[in-house]
Amino acid sequence: MSRTEQIFEDLKSHFRNHSKVREQRAHLNKVHSVCWNADGRYLASGSFDKTAAVYCLERDRFVKGHIYRGHNASVDQLRWHRTNPDLFATASGDKTVRIWDNRTTKSAGVTSTKGENINIAWSPDGRTIAVGNKEDLITFIDTRTNKIRVEEPFSFEVNEISWNNTNDLFFLTNGLGCMHVLSYPSLEHQMTLKAHPANCICIEFGPTGKYFATGSADAQVSLWDANELACLRMISRLEWPVRTISFSHDERLLASASEDLIIDVAYTETGERVTDIHVDASTFTVAWHPKQYLLAYACDEKESGDRRRDAGNVKIYGFPE
Template sequence: MASYTEEMQKYFQNNNRVKENQAHSAKVHSVDWSCDGRKLASGSFDKTVSLFSLDRDRLSKEHTFRGHGDSVDQLCWHPTHPELLVTASGDKTVRLWDARTSKTVATVNTKGENINICWSPNGNTIAVGNKEDLVTFIDAKTHRSKAEEQFKYEVNEISWNNEGDLFFLTSGQGCIHILSYPDLQHQYVLNAHPANCICIEFDPTGKYFATGSADALVTLWDLEDLVCVRTFSRLEWPIRTMSFSHDGKILASASEDLVIDIGNVETGEKITEVPCEYPTFTIAWHPKRHLLAFACDDKEKYNDRDAGTVKLFGLPSDRSD
């Protein structure tokens, strides 16, 4: 009987095509799928948000959201509403968008240049972090700030756990800081890496979370016991982005290496890798399929053409465009 790794290796042998889609005029900073998997959004250095619809194996560009006055550094969709998304920008605002319209639902002014953003699991709160390590919590209905927390350490990425009662931050000292929510009291500090802890991701089943670091390691943590259970060490550059598959069984991670590593969560085994021409800084598995969206560094930086593309991996290899 074939193992899960062998089954998925065979699957990706038959579904290994990469499709490139023009999205922006400059580097893409963030990609994310809507909760129903019907739409993909991307945010870019060109100050815009591009919206795509997915029809079988093809992305079709629906709309370009304009309004930010600076780079759109991160975006995320509402956890249960498939038409709402939120964006963080260096223009000191957070914007909410409705995919059914061409207008901003709300603009929230913040105190600094925003670099990371996330939505609470119940959809009631948006957390945004800026370059000065200030995290602001915004009421998603009133669009007003309801709390803010200034941290004395470098905050890289932020996220709630799946239950929404704990708030996690990765730090420049290689630590994972865990706060209770909503009272924001420090509960734990995990010494996760000897170098800058860059990103954090929770698996959909609520069993694990993963962190990526400047030490080029991805560490997998048991969420209940808060212990490291596995390390992925196939990449050689700082880990910039990670994503769990919809079933929680596959973890993709990317960096300045010219491949995206795709591994088995339970064993750590390599399933496959996705070749890339340039460093990759944002990836996202589809919420229902083994389909990976990703974007590489700006090609113009390398005197090449077609900057600002979004790519899909996991398409049938026997189909022609």
């Protein structure tokens, strides 16, 4: 058996013994975004109920911490600072971006923008936040002053944004199945990569910098070499548009989710399935822990008679049985 085959079998065995799900009631309404902090002690979530919440991971369980209030509309996406474990930022439909300090419940900074914000990225060097709105305008904010550095409009549908790990390229996924690659900080167009035949929805760079991946409305995930900017393989097990993807801490695993009632977990080296996580409703946000094989996720509301189930719940998969 080769080393690659042995790692694959070891991963499959791990999840046969670590498949328990822990669940926390986090919000009053649908959860749009989940994200771990830099050291893995805290998990944050943003919700349609206009709040963000932070939970603390304690051994084999996680407990609810602070609720962060201040936005006047849905918190659509949030991101932690890449290295500071106490700072995270939220993008909201109320046309603001807020930075929060986990050591207090008060906002540490507020920046007003020109539109309803739907996505956000925090640069690897921690100095800049980029936020995209419904009018396809990307706003770059200086995190030290909370002032806008530059606003960059685009003539195409921008779905998600990300820096590469070396902070010198900026990526946008668009509605035509492409990724636009800009130099940073000049924001000059470098190239357009054709990734999918349909809407390119999400993008994620792996923690080690070896890979990045995109998810598309064609129900496929494409895995890319982050240095060569070359597509390595396609993962095609889901049947609905891929809304969210996440790499594990060692980049050996790639989770992807959609309106399918499973979360697919693939071995990045070959694209083979390691495990499925069965869910009761559509899943639009997933995030691997930065040090362990623990996957946080949140599902859409599930109708159950005259009640709604799972609205506002955050779950973590990967605890030992």
